[in-house]
Amino acid sequence: MSQAMPSAQTLPQRADGKERRVLVEVTDLKKHFPIRSGILIQREVAAVKAVDGVSFQIFQGETLGLVGESGCGKSTTGRTILQLYRPTSGSVKFEGQEISTLKGEELRKMRRKMQMVFQDPYASLNPRMSVGRIVAEPLVVHNIGNRKERDERVAELLELVGLNPYFVNRYPHEFSGGQRQRIGLARSLALNPSFIVADEPISALDVSIQAQVVNLLQRLQNELGLTYLFIAHDLSMVRHLCDRVAVMYLGKIVEIAESEELYTNPLHPYTQALLSAVPVPDPVVEERRQRIILKGDVPSPINPPKGCNFNTRCPVAVDVCYDQDPELVEVLPDHWVACHRVI
């Protein structure tokens, strides 16, 4: 387990001096989906660069928010970290262990420690399985306990997420969206994971239910010491829930900082534009809110622009932006930005 040895790099000091332990470390992660063409013999003609060189760390016990507009690669990042998609290149380390090269049984063991909560509560539960079977599935797959023990564990999990344990024999179609999301959460908690990727877990729910699920996520984090990667596009919910926030644009992270820092002092022009779109629940402030309207559309991830990915829409782009891809650099303590104009 030499990989698991803590190094100076995996034990960064927080701004306030408190020690943090890195749980997940992603380095230069790339996921390209090939586009093939041809009738029988298919050649790769292009690739969708869904995730194109992403690096960040997730610390034990924190919630990292991942925001960005549709199609920027947020979900792909989450799924590639969990090895649901195998990365094209780059490394994903979990508790110091490289998992992007794991296969078969080793990967299966690793999956116990990291789980996923899905966006669509209607698609994420098998309609032909009872709630009891759905929640018990991870236990069955990993051959944990006998039937009776599993039943007990399922009842315990349902209670944990706020559902009546008597629901075990019901089928998903008998539940509301919020209840289904709780069932999905119970399933992902069955194996006692330490890390959960929540892929827009609340965007398919209506607002009153969103609050319930978010509170449940927070309570579970406190009780079970979970670490979240929270993928979302609801910026105010991210601000409420997350310790740190990473902003993605076209397969790359453009800015990553502590939540309050990012919202009060956004440095990347894209982050500024994104945050300027958040309505403020105060009519006076809302009146004065300056919206930065970006021109144009997101370029195709098949053929991203040369230089900075954002240069086609950036209001402050200069020559260097069309030539060189900016590195993600720490401009303020714990505040990383990838922009030539910020340094």
Place this chain on the structure above:
Amino acid sequence: MAVAEGAEPISLKEAERPRSTPIADAWRLFRRNKASLVALGTIITIVFIAITASLWTRLGLLDARTGVDAMHTINPVNQAQQDSYPDPGVCARDNQDRNPYWCGWLSGDALASVQDTYCFRDEPVADQRQWCYLLGGDSQGKDWLTQTVYGAQVSLSVGFLGATMSLIVGLIYGVTAGFYGGRIDNLMMRIVDFMYGIPYLVLVILLQVFFTEIAREYQDQERGGVVGFVLDLNKDMGGLLFLFIALGSLSWIGMARLARGQVLSYREKEFVEAARAVGASNRRIIFVHLLPNIMGPLIVSETLAIPGYIFTEAFLSFIGLGVQPGTPSWGAMISEVRTRGGFFSNRHILLVPSIALVMTTLAFNFLGDGLRDALDPRLRGT
């Protein structure tokens, strides 16, 4: 405080009421469609009669299945041999004169009016064998009711076995292609595309001709090995084995396409991804997550395909390439109209097997309709 904020309180009483499982739900939906309920009843009746046919024969209600035992002296009682078909209701003697059973019911004028046509003036010797044709018979003296009942055995086994075989082969093929995707999928589906280009009926006929030729070639030789075994088996099955092979050769391709499409639509669903995320094996994903979800439309489509198999069998038997001569089959019965006087003078020759055929296929169509309502609710009413 184990219960999360906002969770609806549920009383135990409510939680304990019987839950609806997917199968119970499907049955509830199926019951709503009255036509398909009737169709289900019809099919169960036909299947029951077909399975118990030999029992009826033993009880004397039906004639023997095939062969000399099934043939009686064709000439009906006292009737001049105008044509050789016994009409419905007519009784035939077996080389012995005997009155039909109902002659005893008549008396006086009634008896006089039918005398010399159906009944003898003098009561013939009792205890002689005779046979009454309820639905008529053919020129060889075969009872048409008996032939229809035994023909149902052939039609139903062709329908069910054809459907089962095409479902199994198509399912394995389509699920493999859809699940593994990529190059495998591409290659497998091109093969299917190619097979779609082959005219179905022509291939089936050619295969049947081929099998017949092989059977003829081996007729006089000492049989042995696999070929001999298959030929013997086919003979024991009355020619049905080769019929199944011919029918099954192409019928699975539609099912393969459907199964592949279904797998593709479910493969990327989040619950499949959730199963992957917990480390479920491909086998588990296919059998636990995909199959139960894709089976509905496949079963519906296969049920609706059963009439097609029955028709194809009837057609092949009609042109003499189906079951072996002597095996009762609706198609072979209908082909009897081609003999002299079969069409105009003796409607029962055509009508009896045709009605049986139409009733069966209609019942399967309505059953498929009801199954679609029950198993594939999105397509209701289409």
